[in-house]
Amino acid sequence: xxxxxxxxxxxxxTVDRPPAxxxxxxxxxxxAGVGTLAVLLVVAAALSLAVGARxxxxxxxxxxxxxxxxxxxxxxxxxxxxxxxxxxxxxxxxVAGVALGAGGALIQGLTRNPIADTGxxxxxAGASFAVVTVIVLFGLANPVQYVWFAFLGAxxxxxxVFGLASLGxxxxxxxxxxxxxxxxxxxxxxxxTAISLTDQASLNALRFWNAGSVAGVGFDVxxxxxxxxxxxxxLALATLPAVNLLNLGDDVARGLGVNIALSRTVGVVAITVxxxxxxxxxxxxxxxxxxxxxxxxxxxxPDYRWLVPYAGLLGAVVLLACDVxxxxxxxxxxxxxxxxxxxxxxxxxxxxxWRGRFRSA
Amino acid sequence: MSGTAVRRTVTxxxxxxxxxxxxxxxxxxxxxxxxxxxxxxxxLSVGVGDFPIGLPQVIAxxxxxxxxxxxxxxxxxxxxxxLAGLVVGVALGVSGAITQSVARNPLASPDVLGxxxxxxxxxxxxxxxxxxxxxxITGSVGLPAAALAGGLGTGLLVYxxxxxxxxxxxxxxxxxxSVSAVMEAIITWLLVTADxxxxxxxxAWLIGSLDSRTWDEVSAALWCALPLLAAxxxxxxxxxxxxxxxxxAAGLGGGAAGGDAxxxxxxxxxxxxxxxxxxxxxxxxxxxxxxxxxxxxxxxxHRRDRRPVPRLPAGTGEPQAGGLTAISKVSLT
Numbered sequence: 001x002x003x004x005x006x007x008x009x010x011x012x013x014t015v016d017r018p019p020a021x022x023x024x025x026x027x028x029x030x031x032a033g034v035g036t037l038a039v040l041l042v043v044a045a046a047l048s049l050a051v052g053a054r055x056x057x058x059x060x061x062x063x064x065x066x067x068x069x070x071x072x073x074x075x076x077x078x079x080x081x082x083x084x085x086x087x088x089x090x091x092x093x094x095v096a097g098v099a100l101g102a103g104g105a106l107i108q109g110l111t112r113n114p115i116a117d118t119g120x121x122x123x124x125a126g127a128s129f130a131v132v133t134v135i136v137l138f139g140l141a142n143p144v145q146y147v148w149f150a151f152l153g154a155x156x157x158x159x160x161v162f163g164l165a166s167l168g169x170x171x172x173x174x175x176x177x178x179x180x181x182x183x184x185x186x187x188x189x190x191x192x193t194a195i196s197l198t199d200q201a202s203l204n205a206l207r208f209w210n211a212g213s214v215a216g217v218g219f220d221v222x223x224x225x226x227x228x229x230x231x232x233x234x235l236a237l238a239t240l241p242a243v244n245l246l247n248l249g250d251d252v253a254r255g256l257g258v259n260i261a262l263s264r265t266v267g268v269v270a271i272t273v274x275x276x277x278x279x280x281x282x283x284x285x286x287x288x289x290x291x292x293x294x295x296x297x298x299x300x301x302p303d304y305r306w307l308v309p310y311a312g313l314l315g316a317v318v319l320l321a322c323d324v325x326x327x328x329x330x331x332x333x334x335x336x337x338x339x340x341x342x343x344x345x346x347x348x349x350x351x352x353x354w355r356g357r358f359r360s361a
Numbered sequence: 362m363s364g365t366a367v368r369r370t371v372t373x374x375x376x377x378x379x380x381x382x383x384x385x386x387x388x389x390x391x392x393x394x395x396x397x398x399x400x401x402x403x404x405l406s407v408g409v410g411d412f413p414i415g416l417p418q419v420i421a422x423x424x425x426x427x428x429x430x431x432x433x434x435x436x437x438x439x440x441x442x443x444l445a446g447l448v449v450g451v452a453l454g455v456s457g458a459i460t461q462s463v464a465r466n467p468l469a470s471p472d473v474l475g476x477x478x479x480x481x482x483x484x485x486x487x488x489x490x491x492x493x494x495x496x497x498i499t500g501s502v503g504l505p506a507a508a509l510a511g512g513l514g515t516g517l518l519v520y521x522x523x524x525x526x527x528x529x530x531x532x533x534x535x536x537x538x539s540v541s542a543v544m545e546a547i548i549t550w551l552l553v554t555a556d557x558x559x560x561x562x563x564x565a566w567l568i569g570s571l572d573s574r575t576w577d578e579v580s581a582a583l584w585c586a587l588p589l590l591a592a593x594x595x596x597x598x599x600x601x602x603x604x605x606x607x608x609x610a611a612g613l614g615g616g617a618a619g620g621d622a623x624x625x626x627x628x629x630x631x632x633x634x635x636x637x638x639x640x641x642x643x644x645x646x647x648x649x650x651x652x653x654x655x656x657x658x659x660x661x662x663h664r665r666d667r668r669p670v671p672r673l674p675a676g677t678g679e680p681q682a683g684g685l686t687a688i689s690k691v692s693l694t
Contacts, residue, residue, distance in 0.1 A: 113468055178468055182468065193568055197564060197565065197568075203557070207549070207560055286542060287542040294535070336550075347539070350522055350539040353539070354523070354525060354532070356532075
């Protein structure tokens with residue numbers, strides 16, 4: 001902050017302020033928090049590689065990951081499980097968790113609304129609608145086939161929402177954006193249901209799609225999704241300083257030199273790409289973004305430059321942990337990660353809310 | 362204000378005994394117009410169908426001077442459906458307005474209070490489960506009553522969980538969202554594991570329909586809704602300062618928790634009512650208040666004359682939401 005000298009009678013001296021003693025400490029704490037979350041992420045990833053219908057020890061996981069293919073029969077069995085099943089779903093859980101967590105925090109910042117979730121911009125509804133539509137039109141049966149249609153649907157919904165929100169008197173206000181998103185989402189959900197009720201194949205696919213799972217997707221899908229999410233993260237991080245200022249109100253932000261329309265547009269594009277790519281690969285995972293955004297805000301305070309990365313890491317840890325838990329609780333079956341996120345996360349979140357840990361966005 | 366250079370237009374008040382009102386012609390006019398629109402759409406809804414009846418005949422029949430055929434079709438077949446739409450629409454619209462006022466959040470809608478999710482989870486369980494318990498419940502109390510109990514129970518749970526020396530808007534909504542998320546997850550899981558034919562039936566219930574309502578159901582809904590609507594009309598005034606937050610509301614003499622408790626309870630009841638009558642005719646809630654707020658009499662008018670107390674949109678939301686639902690019903694018919 002620059003303190004200006006001599007402009008005001010009341011405070012007319014130059015103040016060369018030393019950094020506040022608390023600032024360095026809190027920064028150290030924030031960095032330590034990132035380290036802790038990273039450690040948690042590694043632990044959760046290790047668990048995710050080891051736990052499942054066929055439990056593996058960490059040594060077996062290690063062999064499976066790095067063992068040479070010309071070893072004995074048993075080693076190649078580990079390798080098969082780890083490389084074709086466990087690694088893809090672990091990577092997808094991390095990538096999607098980061099995307100949904102960061103997206104959830106960013107949408108709360110952009111709309112200045114503490115109950116905004118990544119589905120708010122119609123992304124989930126657009127993806128579901130696209131899935132149902134292509135099943136009815138082209139008779140696709142394999143989830144891998146409709147991943148890209150889902151992504152297209154999510155993107156199209158995001159574009160429509162943003163276009164609607166840019167029209168009329170309330171153009172560009174956070175509230176208009178949120179309401180346009182909600183309207184489009186409800187409309188698309190109604191269309192999705194109407195279609196799925198007339199076509200049993202799409203209803204059948206829709207119920208599994210809606211559960212939200214990180215399993216069963218290969219690297220042919222995961223790598224492109226990761227590229228999109230990485231691009232979305234770059235956009236999201238670039239817009240964070242502006243989001244901080246936008247939360248002071250549009251007038252203040254404009255006075256401080258923020259290009260409001262540009263930063264909002266970049267933010268909305270980032271959220272659409274993040275949530276759209278994650279939803280396309282996993283199906284809709286509700287509640288994760290909202291929950292980790294609040295927990296991250298409690299840990300970091302209102303500075304979005306810390307809040308969004310924290311939320312991303314937390315999202316990855318929570319989604320991984322929920323996926324692992326889903327493999328254990330209903331052996332030999334599995335609970336989809338999206339169901340576990342709500343069943344396990346929501347009560348925990350409600351307790352934190354009750355204890356008064358959270359403030360509004 | 363005499364003697365100063367500032368001229369203020371003073372809104373005239375009307376005093377009737379102990380009660381006083383502010384004379385707001387714009388608000389009154391819009392409300393009357395909306396009421397007329399509700400009546401018109403209601404008549405259209407009764408008239409449109411496989412056996413079309415013209416508007417004049419519909420109005421004549423409603424006032425008891427129609428032909429016998431028309432009377433049978435209207436009073437016995439179509440009226441319950443139209444009335445159900447009206448009652449449910451009003452209940453949803455008012456619930457939405459109250460939820461948004463209490464939560465002070467324009468994205469809040471009655472379904473975040475857990476009622477919709479609870480009713481949905483119970484009914485999906487009853488539809489999809491093949492076990493003896495489910496069949497026994499469905500056989501003894503019936504699906505709608507069980508769903509109503511589930512909705513009200515969940516709403517009560519949310520309210521109790523959110524209670525901490527009073528109710529605070531954001532806390533209530535966040536806990537409601539959490540509980541709703543749990544209920545949605547249960548629904549998802551039940552649907553994933555169920556037989557596909559049951560899934561279609563459960564899905565049809567979750568969408569909500571006004572089809573084949575009977576007079577019994579309509580009168581039950583009316584008897585639930587009327588006292589609650591009266592309570593809302595009475596409580597709407599103390600609810601107003603809550604827009605400013607709990608501290609200011611308390612300072613202005615409205616006990617925040619006191620104002621909240623009946624409001625939330627009423628929300629819950631209205632939501633449950635709708636869950637019973639109309640299945641989960643979802644998310645018409647938020648449409649009402651926003652439409653109402655967008656009317657010239659609503660938020661925009663308020664901004665123009667800079668009145669310090671925002672008004673609860675229930676006054677306009679009510680007939681308007683009724684109209685909305687009637688319209689959507691007509692389009693469904």
